[in-house]
Amino acid sequence: MDPRVTYWHLGMHMNMDITRFLVEGREDQYLRHFFRDFAYNPNAFSEDDVQFYVMQMRQPGNLRASLNHYGYIPQMAEQTKELTRNKLAVPMLAWAGRRSFGDHCFDCAKAIASSAEGGVIEQCGHWVFEENPDFIVGRLNEFWPRYS
Structure with missing residues (x-):
């Protein structure tokens, strides 16, 4: 994965354990980055919104569950090819x-x-x-x- 491309994180997120290791305890910086940098309007999420998502992500199992989507990208690609x-x-x-x-x-x-x-x-x-x-x-x- 080339880190200069817009969606560099797809490859990283597919390795859920490494991503969890890097993100746990830093959920606020992680989510703030995605909410601000992936937006046209970086103010679309208020700080209260960010903190709500941080609180949700810090619940046991939620970070790993949110990464599961990325782990299935290769399987979804095959399914889409069939469709x-x-x-x-x-x-x-x-x-x-x-x-x-x-x-x-x-x-x-x-x-x-x-x-x-x-x-x-x-x-x-x-x-x-x-x-x-x-x-x-x-x-x-x-x-x-x-x-x-």
């Missing part, structure tokens, strides 16, 4: 911030679903619900009624 053979018939909504995944989320959704909607949210980073909640709520309010 591209016969596209999903369920409606899919995929939005991402320009300063985060950009077109990647929507492109992936189109690759695995026959009915994908979404795109890129300008002036937004990784935390779309915190950085642009009105936009997301608006899209969800348009999306769900069509399929309920």
Whole structure:
């Protein structure tokens, strides 16, 4: 993994024990880094928000549980490859911030679903619900009624 790339942490997090060793006791610095540096708006999370997540992450087993997602990335990649053979018939909504995944989320959704909607949210980073909640709520309010 090249540490200069935006998502350097994926490889690190896949080794859950090393990550746990490095993060435990430093959860506040760790989360503050991700909440601030992966955002378009570094103030999207208040200090109270950060401390709430720190408190949750410090609960027994929670840090390791949060890292489990990364440990399954190779397996998820294989599953996604299978999904591209016969596209999903369920409606899919995929939005991402320009300063985060950009077109990647929507492109992936189109690759695995026959009915994908979404795109890129300008002036937004990784935390779309915190950085642009009105936009997301608006899209969800348009999306769900069509399929309920």
